[in-house]
Amino acid sequence: MNKKHKTVFTEMNDLNRDIMYHADLYFNKDTSEIADGTYDAMVERFETLAEEHPDIAELFETARKPVPIHEPTNEGLKPVTFDSPMLSLKKGLNQDAVDKFLARFPEDTMFFYELKLDGIALELTYTEGALISMVTRGSGLVGEDVTHALPLFGLNIPRVLTDLNNVPLPGTVTIRGEGHITCHDFELYNETAVKQAATPRNAVSGWVRALPENQNPAVKGILRFGAYYCSDTLGKKKYSELRNHLTLLGFHCAPAASLEAIRENINSKDWPADGIVIKVDDFELQKELGVTNKYPNWALAYKYPDVEVATTLNDVVWNATRTGRVVPVGIYAPTRIGGVICSRTLLDNYKQFLALELRKGSVIGVTRNGDVIPRLNRVIEHGEGELFKAPEECPSCCMPLEKRITKQSADLICTNVTDCPAQLVLRCVNLAHKRTLDIDDLGPVTIAELVEQGYVKLPVDILLLRASTVGEKIYNRIQEVRKGQPLSRVIKALGLPGVDLTRAKKLAKAWPGNVNLLQWLADTDELIKIPGFSAGLAIPIALSFESEEFKDNALGMLANINVILEPEGPITELKVCITGTIGQTREELESYFGDHGIELVDKLTKDCNFLLIGEKPGQSKILKATESAIPMINATSASSIDALIQSIKTGAHHE
DSSP: OOHHHHHHHHHHHHHHHHHHHHHIIIIISSOOSSOHHHHHHHHHHHHHHHHHOHHHHTTOTTSSOOSOOOOOOOTTSOEEEOSSOOOOOOEEOSHHHHHHHHHTSOTTOOEEEEEEEOSEEEEEEEETTEEEEEEEOTTSSEEEBOGGGGGGGGGGSOSBOBOTTSOBOOSEEEEEEEEEOOHHHHHHHHHHOSSOOSOHHHHHHHHHHSOGGGOOGGGTTTOEEEEEEESSOTTOSBHHHHHHHHHHTTOEEOOBOOHHHHHTTOOOSSSOEEEEEEEESBHHHHHHHOBOSSOBTTEEEEEOOOOEEEEEEEEEEEEEOTTSEEEEEEEEEEEEETTEEEEEEEOSOHHHHHHHTOBTTOEEEEEOSSOSSOEEEEEEEOOSSOBOOOOSBOTTTOOBEEEEEOSSOEEEEEOOTTTOHHHHHHHHHHHHSTTTTOOTTOOHHHHHHHHHTTSOSSGGGGGGOOHHHHOHHHHHHHHHHHHOEEHHHHHHHTTOTTOOHHHHHHHHHHOOSSSOHHHHHTOHHHHTTSTTOOHHHHHHHHHHTTOHHHHHHHHHHHHHSOEEOSOSSOOOOEEEEEESBOSSOHHHHHHHHHHTTEEEESSOOTTOSEEEEOBSOOHHHHHHHHHTTOOEEEGGGOSSHHHHHHHHHHHHHTO
């Protein structure tokens, strides 16, 4: 790699890391640390670099889709695989992007404009007119069954789907839309709520995805559903006509907008909207334009610029994170931003702090667009107060900070991994999390107290706590954890950078078993052999093991937990090859097939059980399968991935 390529790789690696982190917060944890516009800009930059440097982009699993696909995270909810993916919309971050999109079409093309409601995407399924399920978007391929949350919507979601003659619609019909709450109802809720909701979007997502026993009775009947898709066009030739028909059937649709609203950035005071969606109105033209594996080619989501509020900066404090980064937070007088009183604003990093030259009394512009923590957008007036300086010592452990400055970024790092309380607390929180070792009632507050009192000096110390220290309930749960845990959860508990449970499962399945686990995890060459593990992900994982403290903790973890070494899910029993396209990316198919003991291979060999025939198949593989007597399955006839998997298993059983 030459110098230029190294520079591009470094930028893409930083972008990839940040995108994965912030997407996980937004999609999986219903929170956010940066403005939507900041996140969208990072994604756009990554995609631009990927197009300009495809050779480097191949090193990243997110090169074709930098926004990571997240599986449902509420383990109490049943996962549901969609018959057709719920795609996202390509975003236009400015009006130039809108103009470029419109210019792609002939002048006589008709478009429909509607508000982009900011809530939670849902799919309703009706069979013979009866509403049988409500499912969240989830990853777009797999969602969560939240049918139990229907009472929250009251009559905003029709329980029976009929035609205008009151006859139930035959067959299966799916309606997709956005679950949301009006601005008025959101304000009313916060006026009487014991704990105020931060944002309409996060509130609705949390209410809908709560388990049945945790449903909030205060929001029963007040949520809204804005329909924007129907699997049956109901005889209509245009989207505008279908919208009108859906309203006659009892649905609400997102309020209509206009190109002028985009030009003037006119937002609604009544509806929680973060932009305007532009759609080609004609269904036939939509069909001709088609979709990619990420977006429909016939639609664009214009995002409003973040709303800015001016306020006075009083102080800058610094917080240590789990990875050792020390980040700045601006403190200002309580200010209403986006309907919520705020007093703290997170700066992106040390580099931004230096560039802004913040002073006590500086007038700052703060933006908040769906964020729990607003963002400092700019300095309006520098003021004459004292210039804030970055700390030289970690605010948590008082050890000297290391400055890591590159052309693309600048960070303050606490390298005191062993004894920094803030880092230790956050690593322990990861270990006890329900998607890791699931130690009930051991939350951040309790963990912080244990660290402060000296009971926990490494995350593994949690496994050695006594009943006299944490109580019988937590102690008994710890003993249950120690009796046996899947390897994937133990790997996640190690706190490897960038390794969530999904990646931990991949590592667990890929580990050969005949080599030392920790040595294998520290080998970059081995990690990049795993599908989905780029160099940008593998290198930080391997570097973690250069820390003696990290190695000691990992060894202690393996010594104190009975690790279940068998691969999670069925061992690969069948081998298939694909010709043509099936509608999902290769990474997604590998994940689904792998969970069912089916290996997806690139080359068609004689030991393959089946050749799957997708759309626009290649004739060479079909010919080879015929010559080698390898059975073929028409993948396009399957109604879903689950149905295709069942066909493979059934076919193998009868071979």
